[in-house]
Amino acid sequence: MDMNVLSTPGHLISLAARGFARLSEARLKPLGFGVGHLPVLVALQDGRASTQRDLARFAKTEQPPMAQMLARMERDGLIRRAPDPADGRSSRITLTAAAEARLPDAITVLLQGNQEVLRDFTSEEAALLVDLLTRLIANLDGVASAEA
Secondary structure, eight states: OOOOGGGSHHHHHHHHHHHHHHHHHHHHGGGTOOGGGHHHHHHHHHTSOOSHHHHHHHHTOOHHHHHHHHHHHHHTTSEEEEEETTEEEEEEEEEOHHHHHHHHHHHHHHHHHHHHHTTTSOHHHHHHHHHHHHHHHHHHHHHHHHHO
């Protein structure tokens, strides 16, 4: 195996992730969104989560950073909180009408960006890349769980 740490999958994936993040941030900013908002927006839109705890779990982040992001999103008019009728200590989080209206444009922009950067890939290669990355993420989660 090549001992050059700069040619390891971990380093190359990190470079790709930063590149995607820069591209996506630049394209999402005019719509009032950031890359970090995406898991929250998708989870709220799809009904997969509605509490801070569930959103943190869905986004694979810790609760304090999620709380900070939700506070900024609420300040920016992207989400609203309402008391949870089943648990007075918790809030239910929903998208605002403004966020719901802009979300389809954000998804279109992100999908277009993915198409552009994968333009030299066949559809089979792109599907394989998604499969490999999905498996890699599952392995990373497994290693992290074992070490916790």
